[in-house]
Amino acid sequence: MAARTLTHPKIEMVWDTVVSEIYDVKHDQVTGVRLQAVKTGKERMLDCGGVFIAIGHIPNTQLFKGVINMDEHGYIKPVRGAQTNVPGVFVAGDCADSVYRQAVTAAGMGCMAAIDAERYLSAFNQ
Numbered sequence: 780m781a782a783r784t785l786t787h788p789k790i791e792m793v794w795d796t797v798v799s800e801i802y803d804v805k806h807d808q809v810t811g812v813r814l815q816a817v818k819t820g821k822e823r824m825l826d827c828g829g830v831f832i833a834i835g836h837i838p839n840t841q842l843f844k845g846v847i848n849m850d851e852h853g854y855i856k857p858v859r860g861a862q863t864n865v866p867g868v869f870v871a872g873d874c875a876d877s878v879y880r881q882a883v884t885a886a887g888m889g890c891m892a893a894i895d896a897e898r899y900l901s902a903f904n905q
Contacts, residue, residue, distance in 0.1 A: 861892035
């Protein structure tokens with residue numbers, strides 16, 4: 780997949796660069812981004828119709844450290860289904876899955892968490 784991506788004529792690889800601005804978000808669209816090269820500080824505009832921001836490989840779970848059980852890498856460990864060790868707290872997506880991450884698990888696990896939460900709340904109405 781990497782080779783296909785690197786050689787695809789419609790994909791431009793942009794290395795060592797951060798997005799400093801996304802254009803036209805206030806108009807509910809993306810028309811481009813302002814990029815800044817990390818090494819040189821040089822900025823440029825890149826026209827595009829969408830943006831996907833990858834959050835990296837470290838889950839943003841430190842807020843829950845010491846409260847919700849996690850593995851040694853900071854991924855939240857579900858107890859049963861999407862339930863955590865804290866009653867009424869459920870986990871889904873990137874912060875629970877170190878293998879697949881992103882959209883596939885976020886969608887599937889989000890559904891699991893919603894069903895588990897619904898069942899949890901239903902128990903109070905009986």
